[in-house]
Amino acid sequence: MTDYDVVIIGGGHAGCEAALACARMGVKTIMFVMNLDSIAMMPCNPNIGGTSKGHLVREIDALGGEMAKNIDKTFIQSRMLNTGKGPAVHSLRAQADKAAYATEMLKTLQSEPNLSLRQSEVTDISVQNGELKGVFTRSGAFTPCKAAVICVGTYMRSRCLCGDVITDVGPNGLKNAKRLSESFAKLDVSMMRFKTGTPARIDGATIDRSKMQIQPGDEVITPFSFDTDASGAQRVQVPCYLTYTNERTHRIIRQNLSRSPIYSNIIEGTGARYCPSIEDKIVRFADKDRHQVFIEPEGENTTEMYVSGMSTSMPEDVQEAMYRTVPGLENCRLTRNGYAIEYDCIDATQLTLSLEFKHIKGLFSAGQFNGSSGYEEAAAQGLVAGINAALFALKKPAMTIDRSEGYIGVLIDDLTAKGSDEPYRMMTSRAEYRLLLRQDNADLRLMPKGYAAGLVPKDRFERFEAKRESIEREIKRVGQVMATPEANAFLRSQNSAELNSGVPLRDLIKRPELDYLKLAPIDRNRPKITRDVAEQVNVRIKFEGYIKRQTEQVERFKRLEDKKLPENIDYSTISGLRIEARQKLSAAMPANIGRASRITGVSPSDTAVLLAYIKKARVQS
Amino acid sequence: MFDDTIAALSTPPGSGGIGVVRVSGDKALSILNAVFRRKKDASAMKSHTLYYGVAADEKGEVADEVLACYMKKPATYTREDVVEIHCHGGSSCVAGVLRLVLLNGARPAEPGEFTKRAFINGRIDLSRAEAVMDVISAKTDLARRAAINRLQGSVHKECAEISTEIVSVLARVEASIDYPEHDLEEITLKDVKDRSLRLIKRLDRLIDGAHRGRVLQYGVETAIVGKPNVGKSSLLNFLLGEDRAIVSDTPGTTRDAIQECANIKGVPLRLADTAGIRETTDEIERMGVEKALRHIDSADLLIIVLDGSSPATEEDISLLMNTRERKRIVAINKSDLPSALHLEEEWIKPDEIIKISLLDEIGANKLLEKIKDMFFLGEIEQKDTLISGLRAEQALRRCRDGLCNVVRAVDAGLPEDFCTIDLRESHAALGEITGETTDDAVIDKIFSEFCVGK
Ligand SMILES: Nc1nc2c(ncn2[C@@H]2O[C@H](COP(=O)(O)OP(=O)(O)OP(=O)(O)O)[C@@H](O)[C@H]2O)c(=O)[nH]1
């Protein structure tokens, strides 16, 4: 029998990243999946990216993950969102060809020499003295390993609901997993039950596109991966369509509310506020007379389309009736029902920032099973958990990302420090250092970490170093090159104030009406630099003041993160902590003061007491 | 070791004598240089030497004549650079000097913070530090409660409203960033600016009020309470030395609480005469009674007035029982009349009782002495009233600064997401008064207000 270092349980977006990271870092890896035909499946929306999720995908790429490359190969439409706003919130989103996305990912997995794929249900996890020993599969076979990553998504004891029809399955009608939940109960892992949902799919051949507004992709496509050549990424795109619900739609839903499993209280799981079903929207926002509906293609080789904005768990007959009230969908045929799904997940406050269980060495967990939602959130966690599982197997120190380094850091910190009582979705408003965490500089922020972990290859890192240097060199140069009154004719043409004496080009870049690229005519000795280098130079100079302020905020944040809390600390003996804080801290056992301060229920004065406590401990020792 | 500089009044507050404002941290000397002017002498100040001069703001407006001393680290109490400014002890002088120091870069010290620093920097030993730490944690909550209490009523309400308005602007901007394709009513930059300007005006009024001490006053919060007609208003008038409240023999005369400041033998009091507590069907009187109950909850010191000429009623007993754990003085009034009041031991401790007659002013001096003693013997927690007031003022100023930056960003043509950086800072600053944290507030608002999501 072959020996494996790391076992990956599950082949969704988290599992794929985890498996690839491990294999590429040189550890022998096996991925167990319930069904080899559903690897990298997208059971909900047919797109990757979007606000804040686009940032995650860029960061995954910078660390050496696969999602960005895979969507670059298989997208059928691409848009940069929020271009009218500041650079911090520009976000890339691509419509995926779902089948192609899954196929390409499978190919990539299969091409990794260190990775084995195996269709078999993991039923039990073996732990001795707080250390992972291996996993059992359905047949009773035991696979010993040094580390394992759980990426079981929404399959744990899942059930799907559609009206009063409850089916004992996972997403998309696939077989669910039951035994593993019991195994977790035995391991003292605290579990929760969450709920999410998806709309129906319809046959695109039965809709009237002339009644809907066409939504084309960008004229110039920006790829996700820093490695994908932009000029090669251009292709013919497939449009989406926008239409609206109306009073008739709402009436049908209202008349049938009692038949919805949510309003008849069949559902046990907690749903997310940001992913409301159409029933929810109509009940909660009763005064809105219409809601947007986006019709999105599911791929190039299928006529199926996704009805975004109308997620539902109404009975089948109601679904058909309500969709048909929407302009363009009058004669549509449903290909799959919408449904709500509930599933078991864990309370992620049991994990460290490296996504390892605090009480089980070697066992990592990632993705929706950690209480998040979304493909990108799952992939980001899978990547971090995978890297750390490999590092663990190699006996190297863990790699973590904090809130000031990336959206991935915000995501994992929120999940593991605060905990969540609904499925957690990334949002740009959750990132307090947003201006520093731009999608355009994800490589600058994170590639060194990916390289240090051994995931980013040397040649890629060298190209990155060159880019970094040329940015610094160019910023320095425009600070030295002087613009003189000779440039006044040009400035007049740009409606910009004229010069009386020389000023560095840098000062002109800062003017709202000008930017780095616009100054080319008066910057004769400008070196040849790439577009993305120019973009960095421009952003760094133009928003220097704000960037500096956010950098200062980060320094304040780091000071608290650097104040470590001992692992064996007994909060019940620290006088001065309020009772609630003692309980919350004892349960969470935060690694440092910063994390402690973000726990709900820990007040600023509790933080002050902790600060004094650790200083005292240091004086004592 | 610490990167900020702290300041506080380090002598017991009270009028008369000298007040010492102490500053500790890296910026201590530069702050001193900014606020302290010596008459002719321009030579550099020597460490551990007292100099004479004035404390003044940048325009030269003098807050007080002072003696100042700079002590270079490490030979200081906190082992940091320390500055002491000795000014006149009156509350306005002390407040003025402390305010200058804070405006120039110090932040108000938490209760016990000098000691905490002394300990952490290895200046004092563990056994002493342990005792201090219990106090630190107990006191920070108290100080917070004090700030909130003081601001209750109109000022707190106003802060809460401003905070809500900031969250509402933030949520709009954030929702349009996170959900660019939803038809949300987009907030325009002009809107952001106009709303910020309106908030700045409201903050200006608050800061102005705070600064002039109209709302954030200084003193021991003292409530005069009791059932109707026992002589509460008479007591207020006596303590003030003027006929401020209406006195009559009709029970239920005082409806709304009356607040005034008084100086009792050097102890600053913020007095509240309240409506007599009783069951009543009169709507307005009932509101007054509720207000009186709130005063009982928030006061540092209670003066409970009883009528010595009649037996104890249900109201008297329950008031005495409910406030047993509080700092209180029980004034048994109308001692000029034959005594008919019998008090059980269970209701009251003998040393809490003072017999007086406000009609003849008998025993009144004993009452004044009692207040003074309680204060200087440290029996009444003063809850760092002055500091909290200044801290609140600072929080309001930071909030205002943030909004001014928002206006500047809009004027500079920056996209709306830049405004969020300052709106967040403004909201966080107000959070020190309202206790609200930004992240949760904004995200809750987005999802409760806008219909977004796939
Ligand atoms: N004999 C005597 N009468 C007093 C004394 N103090 C107050 N009074 C009288 O008691 C009556 C009530 O006095 P107030 O001061 O109005 O009483 P209060 O507690 O404020 O009453 P409400 O506002 O109605 O709750 C008045 O007629 C006073 O003149 C005292 O020491 N002796």
Ligand SMILES: [Mg+2]
């Ligand atoms: Mg009265």
